[in-house]
Amino acid sequence: MSARFSLASLVLLLALLFAGAAQAVKPDEVLADPALEARARLLSEGLRCMVCQNQSIDESDADLARDLRILVRQRLVAGDTDRQVMDYIVSRYGEFVLLKPRFSPRNSLLWGTPVILLLVGGIFIVLTTRSRRSLATKALSAEEQAALDRMLSD
Secondary structure (H helix, E strand, O other): OHHHHHHHHHHHHHHHHHHOOOOOOOHHHOOOOHHHHHHHHHHHHOEEOOOOOOOEOOOOOOHHHHHHHHHHHHHHHOOOOHHHHHHHHHHHHOHHHEOOOOOOHHHHHHHHHHHHHHHHHHHHHHHHHHHHHHHOOOOOOHHHHHHHHHHHHO
16 A cells, blocks of 8 residues: 555656656747757747637647747848847737746836835834834823822812
8 A cells, every 4th residue: 555655656756856847849839950959949938828818839739939039040040130029029919928927117117116115115114113112101200290180189
């Protein structure tokens, strides 16, 4: 029983480890030049499948992802640099096609919001702590204590 359980656990672990390694790139898409193919793979790992949205085009089986993989390879064969290929794809499909969006003034608020929220939260905590310290009760002066005693004795 224990040996069967450990063998099943090992098979499951290996299946999970290699599940992410499955690629959707078809053999007819692969470039003959290994250097260009490596560049194409690297670029397509950074491009979002517009159908699946949480997968790169390298992992997706969608027809649009296949078209994008072919387009990337065509641009590389035409002599484009990696930057030119990415700029071309972004110009056609928009910034959303990038899995890791570029930093630009247009999306700086998106990138800066977490930092701004942390700063505002920190300032709020500091001010709240200071105001609570100042509200702490202080000992009554002798005159105040005497006035209080008179009020309570009456």
